[in-house]
Amino acid sequence: MRSKAFVAVFLLAFLFVPLVHAEDAQEWYAKGQNAYSAGNYATAISYYDNSLAIDPTNENAAAGEAAAYNALGEFDTGLSWAEKALAIRSADVVALDARARALFGLGRYEEAVAAYDLVFKYQTNHADEYFNQGIAYMALNKSDEAITSFQHAATLDGNNYNAWNNLGLAFLAQGRYQDALNAFNHGTSITVSNATLWNNKGLAFLYLGQYQDASESFKRALGVDPNYVDAQQNLNNATSGSLQVYQVHGTITPVPTISRIGTLYTTVAPTEVTNEETAATSSANETPMVQATATVTKKTTYSPVSPLTALAAISGIALFALAARRKQ
Numbered sequence: 001m002r003s004k005a006f007v008a009v010f011l012l013a014f015l016f017v018p019l020v021h022a023e024d025a026q027e028w029y030a031k032g033q034n035a036y037s038a039g040n041y042a043t044a045i046s047y048y049d050n051s052l053a054i055d056p057t058n059e060n061a062a063a064g065e066a067a068a069y070n071a072l073g074e075f076d077t078g079l080s081w082a083e084k085a086l087a088i089r090s091a092d093v094v095a096l097d098a099r100a101r102a103l104f105g106l107g108r109y110e111e112a113v114a115a116y117d118l119v120f121k122y123q124t125n126h127a128d129e130y131f132n133q134g135i136a137y138m139a140l141n142k143s144d145e146a147i148t149s150f151q152h153a154a155t156l157d158g159n160n161y162n163a164w165n166n167l168g169l170a171f172l173a174q175g176r177y178q179d180a181l182n183a184f185n186h187g188t189s190i191t192v193s194n195a196t197l198w199n200n201k202g203l204a205f206l207y208l209g210q211y212q213d214a215s216e217s218f219k220r221a222l223g224v225d226p227n228y229v230d231a232q233q234n235l236n237n238a239t240s241g242s243l244q245v246y247q248v249h250g251t252i253t254p255v256p257t258i259s260r261i262g263t264l265y266t267t268v269a270p271t272e273v274t275n276e277e278t279a280a281t282s283s284a285n286e287t288p289m290v291q292a293t294a295t296v297t298k299k300t301t302y303s304p305v306s307p308l309t310a311l312a313a314i315s316g317i318a319l320f321a322l323a324a325r326r327k328q
Contacts, residue, residue: 066098
């Protein structure tokens with residue numbers, strides 16, 4: 001009788017003892033975020049896929065897919081996933097940002113500008129979004145609007161020398177040479193190892209007729225990058241005092257897309273460049289720094305109570321009760 005009682009108790013315990021853990025949709029999403037933060041975008045995509053397979057309405061995972069595909073430079077796919085996420089929740093900021101980033105990457109600048117304006121309805125404290133919008137405006141030859149966007153970016157992130165550099169370029173495009181020089185001065189106060197900034201600062205001096213200062217700036221550019229052909233040509237022009245067609249350079253490259261981990265938004269600071277070739281390299285293919293990781297909380301998953309298990313348990317209880325009655 002004791003053996004029958006043991007069987008009955010074992011069957012009852014089986015109903016409530018935790019089995020091997022199985023991730024739910026949110027846990028797969030958290031794993032995707034961790035992989036994304038580490039720059040493992042393909043792995044992140046596979047985790048987001050798992051999350052969406054369990055819960056197709058998880059807009060966070062869909063937005064994560066968009067951001068990851070953008071980071072891989074697959075902007076068509078990134079745009080598609082951003083639209084899917086927005087179809088689930090139209091105010092998802094990560095999806096909105098991913099949509100704007102994808103449109104920029106596809107060269108659809110008018111749409112990108114409008115997409116960033118929509119982002120700003122919900123979020124106005126991220127310099128990278130204003131920076132990208134400014135670049136899109138510059139690509140559209142809208143320097144007034146670009147100046148406004150770059151000023152927002154520089155105000156929000158005073159150490160973003162790329163924002164100051166591009167702000168200076170926008171001023172140069174309008175012939176506002178002193179304003180341009182002020183912007184480039186901000187840039188070179190942040191970093192002295194960017195040849196592009198020194199070259200552009202020299203141009204501002206040159207247009208202001210300050211040839212000696214211009215020459216010094218071009219020399220600083222060549223000190224960073226001795227093979228900087230345009231800076232050498234500009235130095236020759238400054239030395240001869242001839243106001244010719246000078247080489248102006250900017251970085252028409254977007255910064256990485258923001259990534260959400262829970263409600264925390266993280267951005268990647270622009271990488272310092274030291275010559276014109278690296279300045280023109282798209283950051284879409286760079287691996288962002290790890291800013292944060294999401295904690296994957298393990299939930300206890302209990303064994304399912306199937307009809308067969310329930311029947312076995314009831315049978316065990318019945319046997320136990322019958323044996324107890326006979327003993328009486």
